Amino acid sequence: MKAIVVNESGNIEDFKEIEADKPEVNADVILIEVRAVAINPVDSAIREGRMGFKLESPMILGTDISGVVAETGENVTDFSVGDEVFTSYKVNRGGGLAEYAAIPQKYVLKKPEKVSFEEIAALGIAALTAYQLVNKESYQVQEGETVFAQGGSGGVGTYTVQFAKQNGAHVIATTSRNEELLQSLGADEVVNYKKEDAAKVYANKADMLIDTVGRGTETLPVVVEGGRALTPAAPISEDKAVERNITVDRLVYQINTDQLNKFANQVERGDLKVVIDEVFPLTQEGVQQAYQLSVSGHAAGKIVLKAE
Ligand SMILES: NC(=O)c1ccc[n+]([C@@H]2O[C@H](COP(=O)([O-])OP(=O)(O)OC[C@H]3O[C@@H](n4cnc5c(N)ncnc54)[C@H](OP(=O)(O)O)[C@@H]3O)[C@@H](O)[C@H]2O)c1
Numbered sequence: 001m002k003a004i005v006v007n008e009s010g011n012i013e014d015f016k017e018i019e020a021d022k023p024e025v026n027a028d029v030i031l032i033e034v035r036a037v038a039i040n041p042v043d044s045a046i047r048e049g050r051m052g053f054k055l056e057s058p059m060i061l062g063t064d065i066s067g068v069v070a071e072t073g074e075n076v077t078d079f080s081v082g083d084e085v086f087t088s089y090k091v092n093r094g095g096g097l098a099e100y101a102a103i104p105q106k107y108v109l110k111k112p113e114k115v116s117f118e119e120i121a122a123l124g125i126a127a128l129t130a131y132q133l134v135n136k137e138s139y140q141v142q143e144g145e146t147v148f149a150q151g152g153s154g155g156v157g158t159y160t161v162q163f164a165k166q167n168g169a170h171v172i173a174t175t176s177r178n179e180e181l182l183q184s185l186g187a188d189e190v191v192n193y194k195k196e197d198a199a200k201v202y203a204n205k206a207d208m209l210i211d212t213v214g215r216g217t218e219t220l221p222v223v224v225e226g227g228r229a230l231t232p233a234a235p236i237s238e239d240k241a242v243e244r245n246i247t248v249d250r251l252v253y254q255i256n257t258d259q260l261n262k263f264a265n266q267v268e269r270g271d272l273k274v275v276i277d278e279v280f281p282l283t284q285e286g287v288q289q290a291y292q293l294s295v296s297g298h299a300a301g302k303i304v305l306k307a308e
Contacts (some may be wrong), residue, residue, distance in 0.1 A: 001097035004287045005058035010047035013290045017284040020058055023095070023102035030079055030108045030221060031071035032087070035117035037282065038064040039294045039303040040125045040155065046091065055094045056199035062096020064088050065103070066117040067307075073249025076105045084111040086264070088255060096155035097287060097305070109261055110266040119267060122155075122302035126271075127263045129232050129253040130159030133210050134167060136251060139230050143168030148206035148222045150196040150198075151213035152187060153178035156232060158275040158301045160210050161185045166271075170205065172222075174198060174213075178300045185273060198222060212221065221244065275301025282307045 003020040005011075014219040025031045043061045055061065069079050079085065087103045095101040111120045133156070134141045134178045142146055147164040152159040152173025158181075164171045165186040173187040176194045183190060191198050199221040206222045214233030220240050223229055228247040229236050241248040266272035278301040280286035290303050 001099035003058065004064040004282070004284055005060055005097070006047050007059070008050060008057075010052075010054075012288050012295070015284055015287045015291070018058060020060070020098065021204035022100055025071050025073050025102060026071070027073040027075040027284040028105050029073045030069055030076055030085070030105050032067040032085060032101050032103060032108070033100060033307075034065055034096060034101055034282070035067040035307050036065070036121040036122045036279075038124055038126070039290050039305070040091075041294060042091050042125065043094075044291060044295055046094075051091075051248050053092055055092065059094070060098050061094045061098070062098075062101075062305075063091050064096060064121050064126075064206045065096040065101050066111060066121040067101070070100060073105070079105065079108065079110075084113070084117070085109060086111050086117075086260075088119040088128065088260060090255070091125070097282065099307070101263045107255065109264065112264050115264060115267050118276060118279055118304045118306055120264060120306055122276055123129065123260060123263045123267070124304060125253060127159045128256060128259055129156045129251070130212075131163050131259055131263070132253055132256075133160055133212075133230050133232065133251055134163040136249075137210055138229060139208065139228050139247075140251065141167040141169045144169045144170070145207040146172065146205060148198075148202060148209045148219070149173040149187070150209065150215065150219050151212040152182050152185075152190070153275075153300050154212055155302045158185060158273070160212060161187050162272055164210070172202060176298070181300055185275070198257060209236075210260065216248075220244075236260040246302065255279065255286045276304050277301050279304045279306050281305065
């Protein structure tokens with residue numbers, strides 16, 4: 001099968017299309033013919049060695065995958081060849097940037113008919129992280145609260161704004177250039193962080209800060225005394241938080257198939273929007289362009305690769 005792999009250097013220019021072995025289909029595995037794969041910042045952290053591990057060689061990245069069932073292992077009874085499916089499997093396994101990916105059946109979900117392969121692939125890590133930020137135990141966003149969503153127009157941010165609205169919050173979201181997008185997602189106030197010093201202008205306005213950028217410490221003044229702040233990115237300074245009795249934590253997302261199913265149904269009903277900045281072809285050149293956009297840190301929503 002064709003696969004787009006990256007060598008030990010991990011550099012974007014070193015992504016290369018090769019002929020790789022088709023993955024083995026063990027008893028509990030579903031072989032998916034890949035139709036779309038979404039990009040996540042963690043892919044770049046893996047290829048650059050920042051996660052402290054690399055994938056097996058040849059390194060085939062890509063966790064959030066959609067496609068069609070091509071083959072099933074002998075223990076698989078709930079899926080048949082031809083079913084349209086999606087998955088968000090383990091980041092340390094990857095496998096998406098290829099013609100076929102072999103995924104254990106318990107991580108595979110049926111794709112609603114009305115949702116496209118690109119949209120369903122774009123849920124994955126970003127939607128799970130956003131949902132878990134908004135609903136984390138003892139941090140859960142409550143009706144009537146004000147949430148400051150830093151990085152509102154990013155992959156995690158676009159879902160964070162919508163999930164916080166679903167919980168009934170007043171949402172203030174930041175962007176440098178996607179004000180209209182954030183309004184269309186339901187943000188009540190939009191801050192252009194290049195024009196306004198949010199920490200000053202919005203001081204003491206939010207019950208909760210959700211920082212998806214990694215600049216939570218400098219934005220902490222937006223939180224009221226006794227409030228809370230959560231990030232999936234660089235940790236927020238506990239010392240600064242303690243000064244004003246603010247509870248802080250860093251979230252590590254968990255794979256959750258019930259949540260993914262719930263998001264898929266919401267997308268099908270039109271209750272959750274999937275924002276995709278750009279769809280690139282799943283080719284060597286397309287993969288390189290997609291990762292260039294990802295590392296720019298300024299994509300609006302998700303970046304997706306589509307099999308041709
Ligand atoms: N711990 C976990 O389990 C976990 C899970 C998922 C993600 N993450 C991390 O969460 C972060 C967000 O992920 P993502 O997928 O949402 O990334 P992304 O799509 O690349 O996020 C881009 C967003 O960051 C904003 N941004 C960039 N530079 C900024 C700056 N200087 N000040 C303010 N905003 C800025 C961009 O805004 P503009 O383009 O409007 O300027 C855009 O909204 C990443 O660090 C990722 O590694 C962690």
